[in-house]
Amino acid sequence: MISIIVFGPLLAAIIAGLGNRMIGNVPAKVITTGALFLSAVLSWMTFLPFLGGHGHEVIEPVFTWIKSGTMDVSWELRVDTLTATMLIVITSVSALVHLYSWGYMDEDPDQPRFFAYLSLFTFAMLMLVTANNLLQMFFGWEGVGLASYLLIGFWFKKPSAGAAAIKAFVVNRVGDLGFMMGIFGVYLVFDTIDIPTILEAAPAMAGSTIGFLGHRFDTMTVLCLLLFLGAMGKSAQLGLHTWLPDAMEGPTPVSALIHAATMVTAGVFMVCRLSPLFEQSHVAMSVVTIVGAATCIFAATIGTCQNDIKRVIAYSTCSQLGYMFFAAGVGAYGAAMFHLLTHAFFKALLFLGAGSVIHAMHHEQDMRYYGGLRRHIPITFWTMLLGTLAITGVGIPGTYFGFAGFFSKDAILESAFAAGGHGTGAFFVGCLAALLTSFYSWRLMFLTFWSKPRWEQSEHIQHAVHDAHGHDAHAHDDHHAPAHAHDAHGHHDAHGDGTAGYHPHESPWTMLVPLVLLSVGAVFGGYAFYYSFFGVEEGVRFWAASTLYHNEHLVHAAHEVPKWVKWSPFVVMTTGLIIAWLCYIRHTDWPAKFTAQFYILYDFLLNKWYVDELYDLLFVRPAFWLGKLFWKGGDQGTIDRFGPNGSAALVVAAGRVTRALQSGYLYSYALVMLIGLAAFATWAIMPK
Structure with missing residues (x-):
């Protein structure tokens, strides 16, 4: 079954990619989407036994890959609790993104290529999470890098898309260099890259040193930091984060797939998979905590000032990844994976919801030109509202009422406080980031769905209105190659409501069904999985069949933190909501006054x-x-x-001289012969 889950998307990608327009748009979409839904169903069948405490680790051999000296690398598919969790996240979100793309990419002429790239991306991620050795993991690691390059730059005629794809590829190479060096170091130290063998031998290497850059350092610290550098690049942590917002140049389904469930979570998964290795280095754990907390607050501050709806959600992803990393840094790996799971559902929901808004607004992405959309696209509004309630962590501490983010984010903050040390600082940073998250999330909702429509200020909408009146029949934007038809997004509004004659249109069912299904995860995902991922006794049983290090004492301490710690996320969430309501509903002139007063800070964040x-x-x-x-x-x-140019020029010059001598006159040749004979005679009679 695991082979079908992993290789089904690859087979679909090959058929759709090689068949391309020969097989047509609909067959390509049916094949790739069908393969992903099959993988998703089988993934849930694989995961549920683990959830019930009856699952066990399975290793399925595929073939022997490398056998040279002491290096023996077999291609094996490993499924344990950690892998099963990633399988449901990857396949579920990817299947819904495939279905969503039916509507979003409906008029793109290169649909088979797009769906082939999506399936290839999913296969690479599945290879990464099922790897049983570091080289196989690196294969999937680079595979998602390649597929993301292809997807971000899918509209290759758009210069900014090509630049964003190159930027993502290059920045990730920096992190991948660290990951490769980490793999080399692991093989040097352990004489193997087999993950179970490495983790079993790791405690024996604690306290040893290794030569690196001309000095001796703690072995586990060097290896873990090199491996973590790879995680920083793939998961866009502070310093290697710059590619993530620019990746928004790709189609919106790509943004959801990359930012919600797959590529950006690879680093978190890798740290959790190798958690027994990281546990041997206090320095490495501290670095993971500090980098995660810094990324969390850094990205949240930027998200407060962005105007592009997709970039706000992109920086939100960067911030949420910071939560996951500082959870792993304090040893709360279960909480990190729990937030990874819930985040996948509500973040995919928000991205796809944003795509539905962009679809309705004729590819306008600036929220300053939205407003009043809740009456026109109600299903999109309600699903995005549920996603916002989830990401901001709405819930009541001490009760079972709460959306997905409430359970998972609070688990991280409580674990950080319980861990002490750097964890205490991470707790307060995380609370501040939660306040900013609430602010910019509700700012997005208020600017988009409330207040008066501001559509007449948008050049995109004006162009659409002109098209509707027959002024222009050509495609709206070359960079969408081609853009969706104008009359598919909206129609002439004869009510004269100040909306420039444009009336937004709800998305087709293929785009709305994924939103509704993801809403279920955003609402119930937290409570449904809380005890398995973060329970004291339940967590021990759940994580038993995996390599993840489950710290029972930390989990127990996290459940026993003071009440003010448990209520802090609720207070900051409510504060952020109130500030956003005051600024964008009650006193709409406040933001302009604030930016005018603190323009240096505003420009810095913008x-x-x-x-x-x-x-x-x-x-x-x-x-x-x-x-x-x-x-x-x-x-x-x-x-x-x-070199070549100089030699060629010399030959040409010599040819010109020779050509001048070839005059065709007899006396010229006689003169040359006479000169030659005279020269030879002179040489002959010269004394030797």
């Missing part, structure tokens, strides 16, 4: 802490300057000049 500009100054420009130096001065000015 420009994302100027990290991109700093990287451009420190890395991009010097790299281009160095490349141009070697290109112009080295390649062209030296190698080509004195």
